[in-house]
Amino acid sequence: MADKTKDEILYDHNHDGIDRRGFLKCMAWAGTGTLCVMQGGVLKSFALNRPSDSGAAVAKGELSFVQISDSHMGFNKPANPDVAATLQAAVDKINGLATPPEFLLHTGDVSHLSRAEQFDNVDQILKSTGKQTFFVPGEHDVLDDDGKQFRERYGKGSKGAGWYSFDQKGVHFVGLVNVMNLKAGGLGSLGHDQLEWLEDDVKHLKSSTPIVVFAHIPLWTVYPEWGWGTDDSAQALGYLKKFGSVTVLNGHIHQIMQKVEGNVTFHTAASTAFPQPEPGKAPSPGPMTVPADQLRSYLGITNVNYVQGHHALAVVDSKLG
């Protein structure tokens, strides 16, 4: 999978004594399941498969949650004939974490065809985590009904097409919807109403409040030829410029990519269903078939840890197999 640690940062904007290059180097091992946590300004790494170590490390963090994405329940083509099994494997991995996450974020394409039974199936599988999941829709979740079903299921208290925000342990979470009203030839789109809401939502927050934004399509331009970007994300990021720590979590591209730009860390998650090719490495961005025994190494979950008082969230990806 793409190792994006080459997108290293040259500046230490947060002045927290952490060499971001060191942080990113730590995350280079994240694919094999390494937990990187900031403790008292020092970066420490622990292997996820050594429960005692990672337990001690995470206990010192104030908040830990897991991002999953692109479960595509209902997909059954050669790239993965059993997406329910791989979602279950992701849940098993979550349930096996030494320190359970406080909640889950699902960054969309929950279902493959927006069908009721597909949403039901995902809900059923996620139930065994015993945790609440916060959802934002992918383009596969809003087919034929403009997302009405999705909002009824997962959008209580949300506005417009389903955007919302909430706070946990001093971190402000913002769920955005960028898969509605897409224009011919365009990318993802947030739209005027949502941008106005976002500006207002974060206006009165202190700049020291850590922000986590989650949305389906990447909020940075990964590969416009394949629609991997959002037309009006620059405006959204403009409203977040004052904050010392912004983490953007996305899905849609079915592979892990990371980019750090000033105070903003962008991260896209692997799918729990099937991989897609790296930008430009195939004629189109469709499901990529890999040898069956390798499939789970292309799928995964993302563990995110926040230690109060430290600007950057530790984002760790781990494969399903």
Place this chain on the structure above:
Amino acid sequence: MRIRVCTAGLAGLIATAAILLLAGANSSALKAQQGPAASTEVKIDNFSFGPAAITVAAGTTVTWTNRDDIPHTVVSDDKVFKSKVLDTDEKFSYTFAKPGTYPYFCSVHPKMTGKVIVQ
């Protein structure tokens, strides 16, 4: 000598004319293929519409078939027609009564675009 050259020249001319005629015939055949009777089918595959641009006579019904392993839709830019989501092997048809140009795209993957020109 002169006669031979002339003959050769004439043969050359005839050959060239024959080739040109054949070429003309071929292109007519191709045009017939692209004419209203045959180009009412659009195949959706590999995140693209094929052919991306077709020309049909008014009153023609165009049928889109999804051969891709991912669902797509067929949505007119100007809200003239809109398919439901098409999974693999599902079809959508629309009859174009009025002449005009009808650009369309896949609302799930908006980079996929096509157009129907109705004459």
